[in-house]
Every structure is written in C-alpha cells, then in structure tokens.
Amino acid sequence: MVVAVVLAFGILALPATLSAQATATRHYDIDAVDILANRPMCQIGVSKTTIDSMQLRRSVSLSMADVLTFGSSIFVKSYGRATLSTVSFRGTSPSHTAVTWNGMKLNSPMLGMVDFSLIPAYFVDSAEILHGSSSVSHSAGALGGAILLGSAPTDVKGLELSYTQGVGSFRTFDEYLRLLWGGQRWQLSTRISVASSPNDFKYINRDKRLNIYDEDMNIVEQYYPEERNKSGSYLDINVLQEAWWHNDRGDRVSLGAWYLHSNRELALLTTDYGDDSAYDNRQREHTLRAVASWRHRGAEYLLDLSGGYTHTTQNYDYKSDPGSGIMATMTASESHINTIYGEAKVEYYVANSWQFTGSLTAHQHFVESRDRALRLQQGGTAIVGYRQARFELSAAATVRYRPQERVGLSLTLREELVGSKLSPLVPAFMADVQISKRGNVIAKASVSRNYRYPTLNDLYFMPGGNPDLRSERGWSYDIGIESGGDIVEGVRLQGSATWFDSRISDWILWLPTTKGFFSPRNVKDVHSYGVELKASAKAKLGRGWSLRLDGNYSYTPSVNVGEPISAADRSVGKQLPYVPRHSASVTGQLAWRGWAFSYMWCHYSERYTMSSNDLTLTGRLPKYYMSNIALEKSVELSWAELCFKGLVNNLFDEEYLSVLSRPMPGINFEIFVSITPKW
DSSP: OHHHHHHHHHHHHGGGTSOHHHHHHHHHHHHHHHHHTTSOGGGTTOOEEEEOHHHHTSOTTOBHHHHHHHHSSOEEEESSTTSOEEEEOTTOOGGGEEEEETTEEOSOTTTSOOOGGGSBGGGOSEEEEEEGGGGTTTOSSOSSEEEEEEOOOOOOOEEEEEEEEEEETTTEEEEEEEEEEEOSSEEEEEEEEEEEEOOOOEEEOTTOOEEEEOTTSOEEEEEOOEEEOTTOOEEEEEEEEEEEEEOTTSEEEEEEEEEEEEEEEOOOOTTOOSOGGGEEEEEEEEEEEEEEEEEEEOSSEEEEEEEEEEEEEEEEEEEEOOSSSSOEEEEEEEEEEEEEEEEEEEEEEETTTEEEEEEEEEEEEEEEEEEHHHHHHTTTOOOOSEEEEEEEEEEEEEEEEEEETTEEEEEEEEEEEETTEEOOOEEEEEEEEEEETTTTEEEEEEEEEEEEOOOHHHHHOTTTOOTTOOOEEEEEEEEEEEEEEEEETTEEEEEEEEEEEEEEEEEEEEEEOTTSSEEEEEEEEEEEEEEEEEEEEEEEEETTEEEEEEEEEEEOOEEEOSOOSSTTOOOTTSBOTTOOSEEEEEEEEEEETTEEEEEEEEEEOOEESSTTOOOSTTSEEOOEEEEEEEEEEEEEOSSEEEEEEEEEESTTOOOOOSSTTOOOOOSEEEEEEEEEEOO
C-alpha cells in the first residue's frame, strides 16, 4: 500500500512540472502503474472504500460526517446541524469503529467514539474505510471496521496561497486559508478553518400540536407550529500546521500539529416548551494533536517510526433560570484527556512472493473527569468523577504470500495488553483469487476474531461505572467479488459486492438501575449480516466533457440474539436501535471546460428508537432521501485562479430526523468564492 501511495502521489505531481509532450508520454506510464497496482501485496483480501479528493473538496463547510454520508453506505447518526455525529458501521455501535489520523488513534479513551462533525474535510487529503476483517492489520477493537484519515505533501514549488470565503443560510460563515511552500527538500503547509453560525433555521415541529378555538372555546382546528432551532449557535476553529522533509536516500520526515477550538450550544429539543433565554446548554472543546514520523525505504524493506501526543479538554455546562432572573449552574462537567502515542512498523519484501510486516503500537492515557461546580464549592480539592491512567500495547505480525500471480494469502496475528489484561490472540486470515484478467475479476474472502475492551467511562464513570465488565468479542466473515477496468477508451467501470456476517458477544449496554442512574452491563449477543455494493464509472465524453458516478449500498440487519434480561425484555430478535437496514448514496459530477455540476444523494431506511422496535409515535423514525446539488466555475486570470461555487442542500426540502426530537434544516443555500494568486 505504501508503494502504491508513493507512486500515485508522484504521478499526480508530474503534469505540473512536465511539458505537454512529456506529459503525454507519461500518460502511458500511468496506465502501466495502474495495471501493476491492481493487486499489490498489502491489499490481499482487503475490502475497503476509498474516498477521493472530489468528495473531500466539495466545499469548505463539509465535515467528515457529511463526506461519509454521501460518500459511503455507513449510517451517520447526527444530533443536528453542527452537533455530535457518529457512525454505525455494519450494524455496530460508534465505539466499534476505529479512526486514525496519520496513524494516531482519534477514538476517545473515555467514550470510545469519534465526533466526525469536528473533523473538517478540507484537513483530510486521504480517507479509506476498511470493512470488517480488513481493519485487524491496522487496529484492534474495530468490530465494525476502521476509518483511516491522513494528510500528504503536495508538489508545490515556491509559495502558494489559497483562500475561500463561504456564506450560507442561517447567517453561516465559513472561511478556509491554506498557505503552502515547497523547496528542494522541504514542504510546509498551514491550514486554517473557521466556521460559525447562529444556526437558527426554521422547521415544522411535528412533536407539538396547537389548537385553534372558536368563540365558545371549542377546538375547531389543530396545526403543527413553525419554530426556530433555538440556542444552537456554534463556532469551530481549526488550525493545522505540517512540515515534510525528504532526501535521496529514502528518508522522509513529517511533522504535524492540529489544534481545535469548538464552542457549541446544544439546541432545545422539539419537545421542549421552555423559553430558550432561560437556559444555557453549552459544550466546549480544546484539542491539540501532534504527530511526528520518520520513514526510511530501502530496496527490500520499509521502516516507519512515529510518535504523538493528544490533549483534550471538554467542558459541558448546563445552566437554567429558576425564575429569579439569575442563571443557576445545574451541571458543570469537565474532563481532561492526555494521550502519548508511539508506533514502530517494519515491512520486508522477499522477491514478489512474500511480504512480512510487524508493528508495535503503544498508547498511554491519562484521564480525569470531574464536576467543576462541586470542586470549587469544596475548596478546589474534591474530584467528583474519576481519575485513571491506562496503558495499551498492541503488537501485530502479518505475512502475505502470493504462490502464483493470481492467488494471494494473508495472515495477521495481533495481541493486546490493556492495563494488566492480556487479550486472547486476534487472528485475521484473508485470501483473494484473480478469476479473470479480462476485467480484473477478483474473488475475496476473510475471517477474523476481534476484541474490544470497555472504555474508561464504562469502567469508572461516577455514578454507574462497572469495573467487572467483560470485553466485547466477535467473529467476522466476508466473501465478495470485485472487478474494474477500461471497457472502451476513456470509459472505466469498477464495482464490488460483499456478503458479510458478524457475531458479537457480551455487547455492552447502559441500562437503568434501581438507584436512579444508568450502569453498563454485558447483556447482548448481536448478529449483524448483510450485503455491501459499490460501483463507480468515469468517462471522457469528448470536446472537454467528462462524467463521474459513484454509488454505495448496504443492507444491514443487526439483530439482538441474546437471552432476555427480564420477563419484560422484548428486544430479542429485534433490530438494534438507530441502525437502518438499508442505506445508500450516489454522487455524480459532470464537468466541461472549467464548469462542474455535482449531484449528491443519500437514503436511510426507517430506524427504531427503542430496542423493542415498538411502532409507537416516537418508536421509529421514518425513512428519508436527501439530495444536494452544486455548480462551480473556475476562471483562469493572469494574476490568479478564481473559483465560484453555489450549493443547494436538501434540494427538495425534505422533513427528516436523524435522532429523535433533534430538528434538521430544510432547503438551504451556500455560496463560495476561492482565490489562488499566481506569484
């Protein structure tokens, strides 16, 4: 994979520096690389989805939550515009998806999940989704899969600056600045993103019904009121500074630091009747991520060393006015997370038949959760919550063997030490067979075992943490087929179909207790299975026209097959809450001479809000279809390149909910202007 990535970046960089004649010649080299890269050793049996730059760069207002919604079949569960957005991958929970940035894990050691709404898509240069067993070689505990995010150097020589200003509905402002400098050995990149909005969109509140009375106070009519999304403003600031250095002896050094400042109000629910001015419900986060790596490539080996540090401070404040005109603090929680990360990885190649990979990854977490209000009241010494440190060490070894050109075999063995507990061996076996060279038809299969340890909140949260929890464990099976290639000159088609089956035991679920609070328990056995389909088409239509289409579909029954925990438990045999059985997405772009028209569509089937799947008024959320369109025009001037883009989100003004009682906006608009000066 590393070889393919390096080759791809090198090829993409060539047109900017070669003459037209040399570029035309290099075109045939690109075709040759594509053929050789169809079956790289590191991709044996791997099932993955690659999100390309077109989807990542649709607009500076996009977060990775938006990209995953329209660029994959993963269900993105959003609590509203610019609020918590998590993913359900193959019917699992958000904490069952491992997420990394430049190799460093982003999952919170407290909650185990990632808020994708806080990751700007413009800060990501590469995004890969690894399905099921394919994630074991990269991370443990990913019972659903893994999402790998990364950044990469460009081919800029000298200084380059680009700035984008966006203005949208609901007084939304998005700004993005990138400054690049490239020399013989060094490349520097600075990215700054600022997003803000009162976020006060209008919506029809279907959870309230108001009466109209006649003169005798008889109800003559009822209606659903139009309301605003109250107290939902946000301000997100992201700064990413990176540097790369390389030499001619195969060494490359990269440094990156990413700072996030987020201040978000949590809007009132559709069921709230109070005055928004009497509440202050706010979430703030400050996160610094820093990572450094050194990579050395030899003739037959690759050595990669990396290390990093993450600090996160999260505050949640809830205040209300009891009627005195003075806000009283009801909740003032505060958490501090410090993580030190280190990884060593080596790859060794023997001819074209064998590849050996070994990795050792360590994380040291220091977490403190407390209540600021009580701490101050008690003289600044009390810790209400918990203070814990946890060391995680993961070792993996992979051997890949290609006994003949058309057959590939891969075996990964992973072992984890979490605290003082050593996990059982985690194996993953994958294989692929090239059925036909014509069309590059490849059959794939994999089987793996995996474990996920409880999060620190699961174990130690006060009140309710359960230190006796067992690790979640599961088996995953995949079988599929893929094909792709040029069917005629200028037209390329690719597609894949995968059947997966996963069984997870000791699923952790937070349940109410007789003491009035919730506590986690190992209560479920979950059977998740289904089909994943992917297809893409690229065509050069002549006279400057080009067309691209990408589609994804997933059918995911995810059913509780465990024993009832009580006589009243009606969840056995039912679909898990907030997991749609059907999800799909389609994106397309038609381009011509600096113009580009894009269409984005996604669909989620109905989701149940209760484990019993009761069909009550609030027991399920209806299916919905979402359509966005964009039109952009690039203009080349002697002194700058300009780009004008307009977007229409929720084109057909769909009324929908992703989470119960959390309103979502109707049709809305955005306009962007980008400028890249020519020095």
